Amino acid sequence: DTAVSQTPKYLVTQMGNDKSIKCEQNLGHDTMYWYKQDSKKFLKIMFSYNNKELIINETVPNRFSPKSPDKAHLNLHINSLELGDSAVYFCASSQDLAELNTEAFFGQGTRLTVV
Amino acid sequence: GQNIDQPTEMTATEGAIVQINCTYQTSGFNGLFWYQQHAGEAPTFLSYNVLDGLEEKGRFSSFLSRSKGYSYLLLKELQMKDSASYLCAVLDSNYQLIWGAGTKLIIKP
Numbered sequence: 001d002t003a004v005s006q007t008p009k010y011l012v013t014q015m016g017n018d019k020s021i022k023c024e025q026n027l028g029h030d031t032m033y034w035y036k037q038d039s040k041k042f043l044k045i046m047f048s049y050n051n052k053e054l055i056i057n058e059t060v061p062n063r064f065s066p067k068s069p070d071k072a073h074l075n076l077h078i079n080s081l082e083l084g085d086s087a088v089y090f091c092a093s094s095q096d097l098a099e100l101n102t103e104a105f106f107g108q109g110t111r112l113t114v115v
Numbered sequence: 116g117q118n119i120d121q122p123t124e125m126t127a128t129e130g131a132i133v134q135i136n137c138t139y140q141t142s143g144f145n146g147l148f149w150y151q152q153h154a155g156e157a158p159t160f161l162s163y164n165v166l167d168g169l170e171e172k173g174r175f176s177s178f179l180s181r182s183k184g185y186s187y188l189l190l191k192e193l194q195m196k197d198s199a200s201y202l203c204a205v206l207d208s209n210y211q212l213i214w215g216a217g218t219k220l221i222i223k224p
Contacts, residue, residue, distance in 0.1 A: 042216045043202065043204075043217075044214070045211060045212065104212070106159070107157060108156065108157050109155075
């Protein structure tokens with residue numbers, strides 16, 4: 001069974017559209033994350049979320065919003081897509097990273113291409 | 116600002132040893148991770164260091180010096196399947212992971 005699964009794996013869409021990427025984890029973890037990996041291969045945190053707190057990277061445009069229907073899911077909604085949003089988006093989960101020596105498990109990634 | 120530096124690319128020969136360095140400047144320190152990422156795939160966990168010294172795990176070892184803001188990942192007996200990017204990430208004082216851009220390791224026969 002896949003520990004962290006995200007769909008779709010590939011997403012091609014036009015500028016101005018609104019799209020969602022889904023993420024589910026079956027590890028019983030408390031915290032989930034969304035990362036963006038751009039063409040230079042930097043992994044940049046976008047959001048981290050657990051039952052108590054949503055932490056937003058202040059550099060993320062408010063066109064991006066996380067939605068968590070329950071502890072096992074954290075979906076990413078993107079409104080009014082722009083060309084610069086093209087990247088690979090990774091979902092991840094972990095127990096609380098404040099508990100040291102906790103690794104993060106990543107989904108397979110969603111390659112978003114905005115045309 | 117927070118910064119993680121690693122070489123962009125390294126080349127090594129199958130069967131040899133390679134050391135990938137990482138230097139960091141972060142607001143606080145709660146540990147350093149190494150992840151492996153094959154092209155087109157998700158990063159996978161390799162190691163975690165929070166105390167100074169060397170942690171050995173099979174063919175892979177990771178070293179940390181907190182006073183120098185420095186870590187390295189040592190890969191021994193290189194295999195072709197070790198061709199991948201190796202990402203260094205530091206857990207800062209807010210328990211946020213700060214990532215380097217990764218080192219692309221190319222293994223030649």
